[in-house]
Amino acid sequence: MSENIFIDEAIITVFGGKGGDGVVSFRREKFVPKGGPDGGDGGDGGNVIIVSSIEKNTLTDFRYKKKFRAENGKNGQGKKMHGKNGENLIIKVPVGTLVYDYETNELIADLKYPNQYVVVARGGKGGRGNIHFVNSKVQAPTIAEKGVEGETRILKLELKVLADVGIIGFPNVGKSTLISVISNAKPKIANYHFTTLIPNLGVVNMGDGNSFVVADIPGLVPGAHEGVGLGDRFLKHVERCYCLVHIVDISESEGRKAEDDYYVIREELEKFSPELAKKLEIIAANKADLLDEEELNKRILNLEKKLNKKIIPISAATKMNINKLLNEVWENIRNMRIDRQKEILMSLKNAPEKIKLNVKPVDIEVPKKVRFEIIKWDEGIYEITGRDVEILLKKYPIDQKDARIKILEILEKSGLEKTLKNLGVKEGDTVYLGNFAFEYME
Ligand SMILES: Nc1nc2c(ncn2[C@@H]2O[C@H](COP(=O)(O)OP(=O)(O)OP(=O)(O)O)[C@@H](O)[C@H]2O)c(=O)[nH]1
Ligand SMILES: [Mg+2]
Structure with missing residues (x-):
């Protein structure tokens, strides 16, 4: 996968359009020396709207373009002509993007589904033309309001890369080897800790047009939730996954016990993200090829007893039981995915083009009594x-x-x-x- 997938943050500035100015104008007619006022109102400024779109997969669009302005409202004109409202500016972001106010860190929107939208900067209200200022004293008013400035906001966009399955486990247990065997990912594999520094993502093809995305989450080590290693930073990539594959080294090639590794990783997971820790977990005991059959069976039974969980012995090196593992994973995510897709289809009915925005332009309230x-x-x-x-x-x-x-x-x-x-x-x-x-x- 390209490195782009990890550009998961962008900071942009959005500007609502300015309202058009109202205008001072008087009717001009032949033989009418002094026509009445006919200055029209300015149009409202456009809004900036962020929409989640299935067309987008990354936030790379925002690497170079960082300022987004909606159109200004046009000024009013004579003959009571209302200025045109500014066009809204629609910014498309990938599904799964979180939108924060950069200055306050407030979460503005969590765009989980396609075509969810949020107005991030309102346009300003157009000024009123001089036709509004006629009264018993003033018949020919030379006054019209100015348009109001639109809102300006700095936003932080954050994309959680949506993996269906997260592969977790102690360093060097074979996570990257597994993802290289089951998916199109081509990660670096080596016999030391922290070979992988950023998550690898890969697509697993199950045939019949079925596929899912796996992420190899590196750097989960004791103390990860306190910032040791890098693992906690990456768990967000799998926060929305359907399930986890937890790998242990059943050969215990580094002298640690598989069950200890298992508990250490679980503890980090629970400390960092209790939400994630609740997900379905499939345990795979890797490097089975390093043990003879008898020893392997003994250890698997032993570990199953200790953890009170089912364990699939595998070898990423020889591909032993890899299909079994994949089928197990797929079986589990298929049903969950159908449910999620139903939700997505529901939300698709709310395409933003069809929705009338119910947004009031920004206005300046003029106080009746002012302090000066x-x-x-x-x-x-x-x-x-x-x-x-x-x-x-x-x-x-x-x-x-x-x-x-x-x-x-x-x-x-x-x-x-x-x-x-x-x-x-x-x-x-x-x-x-x-x-x-x-x-x-x-
Ligand atoms: N014998 C054997 N070796 C394996 C197997 N899977 C992985 N290895 C080896 O174990 C070492 C570590 O593998 P990686 O896939 O890089 O492990 P990792 O979990 O991604 O490690 P980090 O990225 O450092 O967290 C490499 O030398 C692999 O060749 C296996 O099934 N059998
Ligand atoms: Mg690795």
């Missing part, structure tokens, strides 16, 4: 600032006359005049608001 601060920069020069003020400036373009009036009205209601007076602002002083300078008048 006045900074005195110099004699006669002041600035109005604060978070609420920034929100106001984001919503209403200060270069539009009526927008300016609206902003000042809101500030006025919030006690601007009084605050300025208290600070000793005098007639003719300069007061900045955003990039606009006013001359102060009582």
Whole structure:
């Protein structure tokens, strides 16, 4: 298998589209000197959506492309024309991808089945055009809202490579040899510990179009759950497997007892992942070729008694009982797989194209009363600032006359005049608001 299969993490940034701006416009008709306002609303920004797809197997798509932007909403236009909404951006990821918020580490979605989807960044709301600002006092409003910025989020994608079967066991017991014999994997095999550093994956062909994926999980040693060896890092590759094949060295070629090895590995497994430890386990006693028949039978019976479990003697070297082992594995996963596929088929009915997203665009709520601060920069020069003020400036373009009036009205209601007076602002002083300078008048 290519090394790509192990790219199981990616960090990407997603941007919801910005809402289009509302527009200030007036009807132009022949012989009508001053038409009414007809500025339309901006469209909403598109959302970024992540969808699990059976077309994808890895996260390699994200190795180079790391920024994903949904389309912005178009600005409104005259003649009450609404700007077009931005298109959603759909990012396809493999089934089995976990989506985390990179900054908070919060799990946003666990995309277990095909066509599950999650909105990861909402678009911003389009601004309203000047037709919305007519009232009894203002017949020709020169004010329209700006579109709101979409959400930005940094995500961590994590793919658990989906193996159907995990091969576990002490180092050097023959895990890689077994996977090389039963599957298309071509792992390194050698007579020392930690030959395998990252999991090998292979496809086992059972004929009749039946196949399953095995993973050889290396590095499980005493203390693995505390970070000794590498094994705990790899167990996630088999967290969703149907069953485990646990290999022991029945020849005890390294002087350790098979039963001790068995318990050590079980303990690590249970400490790292109780969930995984609950899976069905098939025990295979490898290197049977190194013992004569009588000794082998004796040891197998003995081990079966001690563990109180059935054990299949095998030899990855001579292929003894390999088919027996495979049939046993296949028999067990077949039924579980049918159940899982039923679930998958159910979820396929919810193809995202057919689903209407029920997502509200991001909006900025303009407070009725705002909090502000006045900074005195110099004699006669002041600035109005604060978070609420920034929100106001984001919503209403200060270069539009009526927008300016609206902003000042809101500030006025919030006690601007009084605050300025208290600070000793005098007639003719300069007061900045955003990039606009006013001359102060009582
Ligand atoms: N005689 C005999 N030797 C075997 C058998 N299976 C594996 N071996 C040998 O045991 C040694 C270790 O085999 P590997 O398949 O590399 O073992 P592993 O469990 O993958 O080891 P690590 O990757 O280090 O965890 C190699 O020298 C193999 O040739 C077997 O059935 N019989
Ligand atoms: Mg190995």
